[in-house]
Amino acid sequence: MSATYAPDRILLEKAETLSEALPYIQRYAGKIFVVKYGGHAMGNPDAAQDFAEDIVLLKAIGIHPVVVHGGGPQIGKMLKALGVESQFIDGLRVTDNETAKIAEMVLSGAINKDIVSWIGRAGGRAVGISGKDAKLVEVEKVKKTRKNSTDGQDENIDLGFVGRPVSVDRRLIDTLTQSGMIPVVAPIGVGADGETYNINADTMAGALAAGLEAARLFLLTDVAGVLDADKKLLRTLTPSQIDSLTKADVISGGMIPKLETCIESVKSGVDAAVILDGRVPHSILIELFTEQGAGTLVKLD
Numbered sequence: 001m002s003a004t005y006a007p008d009r010i011l012l013e014k015a016e017t018l019s020e021a022l023p024y025i026q027r028y029a030g031k032i033f034v035v036k037y038g039g040h041a042m043g044n045p046d047a048a049q050d051f052a053e054d055i056v057l058l059k060a061i062g063i064h065p066v067v068v069h070g071g072g073p074q075i076g077k078m079l080k081a082l083g084v085e086s087q088f089i090d091g092l093r094v095t096d097n098e099t100a101k102i103a104e105m106v107l108s109g110a111i112n113k114d115i116v117s118w119i120g121r122a123g124g125r126a127v128g129i130s131g132k133d134a135k136l137v138e139v140e141k142v143k144k145t146r147k148n149s150t151d152g153q154d155e156n157i158d159l160g161f162v163g164r165p166v167s168v169d170r171r172l173i174d175t176l177t178q179s180g181m182i183p184v185v186a187p188i189g190v191g192a193d194g195e196t197y198n199i200n201a202d203t204m205a206g207a208l209a210a211g212l213e214a215a216r217l218f219l220l221t222d223v224a225g226v227l228d229a230d231k232k233l234l235r236t237l238t239p240s241q242i243d244s245l246t247k248a249d250v251i252s253g254g255m256i257p258k259l260e261t262c263i264e265s266v267k268s269g270v271d272a273a274v275i276l277d278g279r280v281p282h283s284i285l286i287e288l289f290t291e292q293g294a295g296t297l298v299k300l301d
């Protein structure tokens, strides 16, 4: 009598997890995913290596990940060390000439190359670029106004070299992704005047997701997702729900530009935009390949 092979429970669960992922793998093959890795999320080296492994896994199963990174806290630290004052208006760093140079140095020089190394260590081939390379992202200067407290008139606020993406030339990204490379993009752009502009990294990721007709936009941050007034994770949100939660002050600070980016990208054709916890190991894989998902999914009303 021949013995029947009985795999142990853990092996069986692993096989079932892989099998559960099959329809998702088939659905996403050949699609572009833009993944934004925030400066707060990159603090933990183990989580950073897990993040890099997830990106390499996506590439290995035929998805084309494009990484956009932040680095706000790291820029802040460098400015402080150099004795340069810095302030934010509506979540955007006021960026004079000197600040723009330091931001570019920290983003393109240090952080970008760290991420390229992590992906390399995980077995992938990453290429570090910024929006300046091959004129990937052209910007115009952000214009902001606010009401003058004495006469109530609108007055202009000058944020300096802060850019708003106005066009994406996808040829460099397509060349890299089609040759098996993983682009890692720093949120720096070029103006029509040839000047260097600092771009909020969420905004940069949203502009790339729209310009590259991405299937998914993932914004990795340092919270579980969007939380309600009782600090419970909200699994899905629509633009009208976001509007009422913002008016009620439940959504505030850095979460506002993040959600605006999600709304704009789903309106412009990205299938889904998700806010994920970058501190949780493999949050990208949990979101993509399991039915319960992770984080907060933004979809149209």
Ligand SMILES: Nc1ncnc2c1ncn2[C@@H]1O[C@H](COP(=O)(O)OP(=O)(O)O)[C@@H](O)[C@H]1O
Residues within 6 Å of the ligand: 038, 039, 040, 041, 070, 072, 202, 220, 221, 222, 223, 225, 226, 227, 228, 250, 251, 252, 253, 254, 255, 256, 258
């Ligand atoms: N309703 C909310 N749910 C979760 N986080 C929120 C909410 N409202 C405001 N936030 C804040 O938004 C922050 C994330 O934005 P930000 O600090 O800009 O992240 P990152 O550096 O990753 O881009 C959270 O750490 C949290 O303090």
Ligand SMILES: CC(=O)N[C@@H](CCC(=O)OP(=O)(O)O)C(=O)O
Residues within 6 Å of the ligand: 037, 038, 039, 040, 069, 070, 071, 072, 073, 075, 091, 092, 093, 103, 162, 163, 187, 198, 199, 200, 201, 202
């Ligand atoms: C114009 C502007 O504010 N640019 C941001 C760019 C980095 C960023 O957005 O990084 P996080 O995603 O880690 O916050 C800054 O200078 O901090």
